[in-house]
Amino acid sequence: MALNAENESNYQASKYRTPDGAPADIVIFTITSEGKDSTKKSLPHRELQVLLIQRKQWPFEGQWALPGGFSSENETIQESARRELTEETGVSDVHLAYFNVYSTPKRDPRGWIISHAFFALVHERFLEKRQAADDAADVRLFPVEEALAMDLAFDHEIIVRDALAQIQTKMLTTTIAKEFLSEEFTISELYQVIQTVVPTFNERNFIRKITSTQSRKGIIEEVLDHNGQGKMSNRYSQRAAQLYRFTDYVPQLSIYS
Amino acid sequence: MALNAENESNYQASKYRTPDGAPADIVIFTITSEGKDSTKKSLPHRELQVLLIQRKQWPFEGQWALPGGFSSENETIQESARRELTEETGVSDVHLAYFNVYSTPKRDPRGWIISHAFFALVHERFLEKRQAADDAADVRLFPVEEALAMDLAFDHEIIVRDALAQIQTKMLTTTIAKEFLSEEFTISELYQVIQTVVPTFNERNFIRKITSTQSRKGIIEEVLDHNGQGKMSNRYSQRAAQLYRFTDYVPQLSIYS
DNA sequence: AAAATAGTGTCTATCAGACAGTATCTG
DNA sequence: CAGATACTGTCTGATAGACACTATTTT
Numbered sequence: 001m002a003l004n005a006e007n008e009s010n011y012q013a014s015k016y017r018t019p020d021g022a023p024a025d026i027v028i029f030t031i032t033s034e035g036k037d038s039t040k041k042s043l044p045h046r047e048l049q050v051l052l053i054q055r056k057q058w059p060f061e062g063q064w065a066l067p068g069g070f071s072s073e074n075e076t077i078q079e080s081a082r083r084e085l086t087e088e089t090g091v092s093d094v095h096l097a098y099f100n101v102y103s104t105p106k107r108d109p110r111g112w113i114i115s116h117a118f119f120a121l122v123h124e125r126f127l128e129k130r131q132a133a134d135d136a137a138d139v140r141l142f143p144v145e146e147a148l149a150m151d152l153a154f155d156h157e158i159i160v161r162d163a164l165a166q167i168q169t170k171m172l173t174t175t176i177a178k179e180f181l182s183e184e185f186t187i188s189e190l191y192q193v194i195q196t197v198v199p200t201f202n203e204r205n206f207i208r209k210i211t212s213t214q215s216r217k218g219i220i221e222e223v224l225d226h227n228g229q230g231k232m233s234n235r236y237s238q239r240a241a242q243l244y245r246f247t248d249y250v251p252q253l254s255i256y257s
Numbered sequence: 258m259a260l261n262a263e264n265e266s267n268y269q270a271s272k273y274r275t276p277d278g279a280p281a282d283i284v285i286f287t288i289t290s291e292g293k294d295s296t297k298k299s300l301p302h303r304e305l306q307v308l309l310i311q312r313k314q315w316p317f318e319g320q321w322a323l324p325g326g327f328s329s330e331n332e333t334i335q336e337s338a339r340r341e342l343t344e345e346t347g348v349s350d351v352h353l354a355y356f357n358v359y360s361t362p363k364r365d366p367r368g369w370i371i372s373h374a375f376f377a378l379v380h381e382r383f384l385e386k387r388q389a390a391d392d393a394a395d396v397r398l399f400p401v402e403e404a405l406a407m408d409l410a411f412d413h414e415i416i417v418r419d420a421l422a423q424i425q426t427k428m429l430t431t432t433i434a435k436e437f438l439s440e441e442f443t444i445s446e447l448y449q450v451i452q453t454v455v456p457t458f459n460e461r462n463f464i465r466k467i468t469s470t471q472s473r474k475g476i477i478e479e480v481l482d483h484n485g486q487g488k489m490s491n492r493y494s495q496r497a498a499q500l501y502r503f504t505d506y507v508p509q510l511s512i513y514s
Numbered sequence: 515a516a517a518a519t520a521g522t523g524t525c526t527a528t529c530a531g532a533c534a535g536t537a538t539c540t541g
Numbered sequence: 542c543a544g545a546t547a548c549t550g551t552c553t554g555a556t557a558g559a560c561a562c563t564a565t566t567t568t
Contacts, residue, residue: 016278016327018277019276019330022276042545070273075362077358101334175512187547188547203531209513219512238538238540239539239548240547242548254429255432255473256429256467257429299519300518444520466557491519495568496567497519498521
């Protein structure tokens with residue numbers, strides 16, 4: 001059976017051409033909000049933004065790119081992504097998910113470099129104190145649409161586009177909306193977050209469905225105060241709104257049931 | 258801005274440790290069916306199976322493993338997976354999807370090897386001639402549960418487990434069921450395929466929902482004969498059953514609507 | 515007739531979707 | 542009281558889920 005057997009002593013990986021690196025690149029999304037009018041309480045304007053760094057060295061010197069870095073032999077690619085994310089945002093317990101690999105020949109002039117793309121969802125409060133790291137000339141948030149029109153380094157435009165499609169799908173099929181919200185939030189805030197990521201989302205009876213529909217009402221729950229009364233917020237409105245939080249329940253979707 | 262600039266002439270990738278290989282591994286699933294009784298027409302027994310190869314060389318010599326192989330500098334990893342799949346099954350237009358990367362340090366004794374995992378869904382008719390032609394003991398189908406209990410090479414048990422979770426989710430949320438069916442199929446066949454992949458799936462009114470529910474009825478359509486009459490099949494039953502085919506429509510699922 | 519698969523009829527509680535109306539607070 | 546946000550009432554037709562029932566063909 002083992003006519004052609006090799007063993008450890010005569011195995012040589014180096015007889016083949018090997019990759020020159022396996023970096024992790026991270027598409028860090030956040031939703032910024034700014035009040036439209038200082039004199040009146042009103043819902044803020046929200047915008048989906050992506051964090052980019054300006055490259056300081058060859059290749060693509062001076063162009064904007066995704067943060068990321070080479071992984072090493074002693075860590076998984078997920079760990080290296082988590083490390084990069086912490087360096088870039090200063091926060092460690094943030095939603096991070098792997099979504100695709102990019103390996104088109106000659107995508108990187110430095111050689112055969114296979115890039116592993118992650119997306120992270122970060123609340124804007126975590127990005128306030130960021131600063132340019134060693135290998136970056138500048139770090140900034142850009143509205144996603146603007147970033148996609150910018151001639152990014154490498155194939156990063158495609159990566160951002162793919163990441164956007166991913167979070168749009170996940171926004172509607174999972175509870176990742178919570179990553180952009182505080183622990184407690186109003187229905188309007190949740191609705192706004194969904195609409196910011198998926199502009200086509202439009203549910204006129206949103207509050208009905210999510211609070212009183214049998215199959216969905218486990219997703220979020222009312223926050224109660226110490227007296228058992230509903231805890232309210234008037235952050236954005238004259239009339240106070242009920243606060244909710246996400247539960248651990250995530251409904252299983254199916255096209256057949 | 259570019260105080261620390263490098264350029265192409267002084268950039269050296271080789272000053273860092275680089276990976277020893279970036280293979281694609283493929284979890285090839287099929288559903289086998291065998292009639293339970295030769296004297297009577299009845300629905301076949303279906304089982305989800307995975308294709309494994311027995312290794313001939315170090316490392317893990319003699320153990321069963323996923324088919325796969327190293328990718329080269331001149332192709333994307335998807336292309337190399339497609340190439341492997343064609344070599345293994347003899348078919349080229351088969352559903353193939355990337356789902357994860359495996360990079361735990363020392364997962365492969367040959368060195369720093371980052372494996373990219375794909376799953377493929379193949380109709381059993383494509384694996385018949387391969388099985389017959391190459392009846393050597395080194396390529397075989399195993400029932401998934403059996404494969405998971407087998408002490409596979411490398412971290413392939415984890416990969417198979419992850420792949421199974423993936424296709425279970427996709428079976429319910431996309432129309433990949435069609436990859437396991439012929440172009441035309443009966444409702445019972447579709448139901449059986451879903452249940453084979455997701456044993457917990459149980460819908461008593463399945464035929465109602467998929468044929469007459471407004472929001473779902475676009476997924477499949479009746480096959481008509483040249484007279485505009487419904488085309489029937491009595492492959493599995495005494496009473497002939499209507500044949501259906503998938504349309505191009507895939508409903509968009511959402512937990513919020 | 516029995517067996518096996520393929521459907522249909524019918525019922526009730528719930529839900530979807532639309533839109534008008536009411537509630538609460540601020541400037 | 543105008544404006545902004547936060548809900549609630551109410552209506553119609555569609556759907557979910559259960560289960561009994563009928564239909565067609567083979568042995």
